Amino acid sequence: MLKIIHFLTEAPRLLQDGRIILASGLFDAEWYQLAHPYVVRDKVDPLVHFVKNARKYRLSPSRSFDTARYLDQHADARLSRMNPLVHYIKYGRAQGLAVHRAPPSAADRIIASGLFNEEWYLRQYPDVANAGYPALLHFLVHGSREGRSPGPDFDAAWYLAQYSDLAAADPLLHYIDYGFREGRAPRRTGRVFELARETLRGVEDLEPELYGADYFEHADGIPVINGRARHPVARAFEKIVKRIETPPRAIVFLPWLVHGGSDLVACHAIRSLAEKYGEKSVLVILGDSDRLEALHLLPAGVPLISFERLGEDLSQPERVELLDLLVRNLQPDVILNVNCRVCWEALKRHGGRLARFSRLYAMLFCEDYSASGRRNGYSDQYLRQCLPYLSGIYFDNQTYIDQLIDQFGVPEELQTRLVNLPQPAPDIAEKSPRTRAVGAPLRVLWAGRLMPQKNVQLLLELAEGNPQFEFHIWGRGSHALEMRLAALSERCSHVHFHGPFERFGTLPLVDYDAFLYTSLWDGIPNVLLEAAAAGLPIVASGAGGIRELVTEKTGWLIEDIRNPLPYVQALRDVAANSQQTQNRAEAMMARLRENHSWQNYRDILLHQPYLTGGLLHAAPLDNGNSERASGRNAGETIA
Structure with a gap:
């Protein structure tokens, strides 16, 4: 009886969730x-099954939404009783909560392997064709359990008989997930034995005893190793080499x-490299994470590879080893590290060796701190050990350089x-002076990442305690801070x-009268350059390198x-002194034209550091190597 009552009370919600x-x-x-082929086997409607079971069993609705990861990353979704996808549609999307692609399902992995051949399957098993059953769906629901093979290149029965350690494993999935890496053969390897027989026949005259022995009488019992790469780093290296069109x-x-901000800075450098070498000759590698939310920042045509998406589940030491292998084999002219911990670790461990193959560069911006207030930035952890191997480190401000030299x-x-x-x-367009209606409040814009570094707590206090101003706040980051700002709003x-927001330039900038920036530590953040280029008067903290601009x-x-x-x-001054505000905004634009042009940026990258050569410097690396990547096959491994 209780189950019936529960169903009747839950049914309207489930129906509404299904519609959403x-x-x-x-x-x-x-x-x-x-x-989830058992849904077909049990004749359950897939949408009904997902609505009822997604939360309990962490089931994903499509390739584009990883339910388990969404629940793991977002506490409010986890603590609610809602279907995770419904939570995202109703709340998460508006809050900018991150979503990720679902891990490949068994079907995805089978399709990607190329081992399932639909035409062969229907010819081989006419009962499936006669029943009008979709071939892959039949294989997943019935065929695999019945010992049927997916195509001519994989013999399921032979694979199970050949490898007795598999027990009750699904033979095809075992081969895809493990057997291929382990060098196991997917079917009888007749050609291998033919070559072996020819080899033996060639030496029988040297060893007459071979005439009387048939070493291939029980050929199916002879283990065959196919020579494929077994170590995950080697496999990852092979995948990268296959994906790039040119070294x-x-x-x-x-x-x-x-x-x-650092992502935008990195893409400025990538753009300059692409202008020099061509888009296809610049490779971007995501070394620490597969978070890819701003692909539009990259110049069109520049290839991108994520270590995490290579499917090898590499540990950090293995990623460091992979980076070392890539540099020594591909031997690019330059390596640039922008906040990638894997690359910093590689420079720390192998910097002397890597510097023989490529000119090494990095970018640093400002100090950083842990939650407990301890300094833990990249410079604190890596500068002392890595600087001797680097041709140069680029900063966006002089203040931090002076600080590190002293420190x-x-x-x-x-x-x-x-x-x-x-x-x-950004390009500075001629703008008319900003005007505000008499008696109207000053409209203050704050835009950036919602995190402790940006002193959002101070922003909350300012906004709540000053109703004489109108505050417009844009950003994403800490969910707790987002909730506090939403409640205050x-x-x-x-x-x-x-x-x-996706880009600063897409904000309704003409609707605002001033830009407020409250950071506790920083370099010269890009958002200040963008606000200045838009003609907004700036009120900013004097943290880090900001005082070089403001x-x-x-x-x-x-x-x-x-x-x-x-x-x-300061905001009162902006509101009360329109002529002073205009004068300072014009002086800021003049500073941008003088110091922050694209031409000035490229000139520095071309000529500085003076002694070792800039990132865009064309001189060959003087490392004693007689052979560079241009004269070597990209996949040729250096011992």
Whole structure:
């Protein structure tokens, strides 16, 4: 009786969930049936099955949504009683919660292997064709269990008989997931035995005893190793070499590619390399994560590879080994590391060796801190060990360079390798002075990542305590901070939290009168360059390198960066002194034209560091190697 009551109370919600999911276009019924063939076997509607079971069994609705990862990454979805996909459709998408592709299902892996041949399967098993059963679906539901083979290149019965250690394993999936890597044969290897017989016949005259022995009488019992790469690093290397069209002249290592300032900085460098070498000759590698949320930042045509998506489940030491193998074999002209920990580890462990094959460069921006307040930036962990091997390190501000020289006691001969590289600002269009209706509140824009570094706590205090201004807040990041901003927006009519944005230039910038920046530590963030290029008056904390851009002549620089009162006074000045505001905005644009042009950026990359040559410097590496990648097959492994 209780079960009937539960069903009657749950049925309306399940029906509503089904309608929401169906309307979203995120449910792929065909994929779901192939991924979960027991649904077909039990004659259950795939959508009904997903609605009822997705949360309990962490089932994905399509290739584009990984239910398990969504629940693992987002606590509010995990703690709710909602279907995970419904939670994303109703709440997660608006909040900018990250979603990922589902891991390949058994059907996906079978299709990708190329071992399932639909035409062969239907010819081989006419009962399937006569029943009108889709070939792959029949194999998944029935054929595999009945010992049927998927195609001419895999003999399921022979594979099970040949390898007695498999027990009750699915032979095809075992071969795809393990056997191929282990060098196991997918079917009888007659040609191998023919070659072996020919070899023996060639030496029988030398050893007459061979005449009387038939070593191939029980050929099926002879193990055959096919010579394929067994180590995951070797397999990953082979996959990368097969994916690239030509040996790259430059490789840029990133941790991921998301909507962040360092990602945009990296893509400026990638653009400059692509202009020099051509798009196909620049390879971008995501070394730490498969987060790929800002592909639009990359120049069109530049190839990208993620270590995590190579399907080898590489540990960090294995990724370091893979990076070392790639550089020594591909021998690009230059390597550039932008915040990739795997690359930093490789430079730390193998920098001396890697420097023999490529010129090595990196980028650093500012210090970083752990949750407990301890310094833990890349410079703290790697600069001392790696600087001797690097041809140069580019910074977006001089302040941090001076700080590191003092902190680490960098010797004079290495100081020249630390280069200030002002980042290029967006194109500056001629703009009319901003006007605001008499009596209207100052409309303040804040845009960036919602994280402790950006001092969002101070932003919350400023926004809540100053109703004389109108605050418009854009960004994504910490879910807890997003929830606090959303709650404040609902509570205070003068505060508007708009959520994530893809590009600064897509924001309604003409609707705002000033830009507010509250960071606790920083270099020269790109968002300030973009705000300045848009003609927005800037009120910014004096953290890190910001004071090199924002001064009393170009904006309002806040020295007491944790105190809200100076920010409030600066915003009042912006509101009250329109001529002063216009003058400072024009002075800021003049600074951008002088220091932050694309031409200035490329000139520095071409000529600095002066002694070792810039990232775009064309001189060959003087490393004693007589043979470079251009005269070597990309896949030829160096011992």
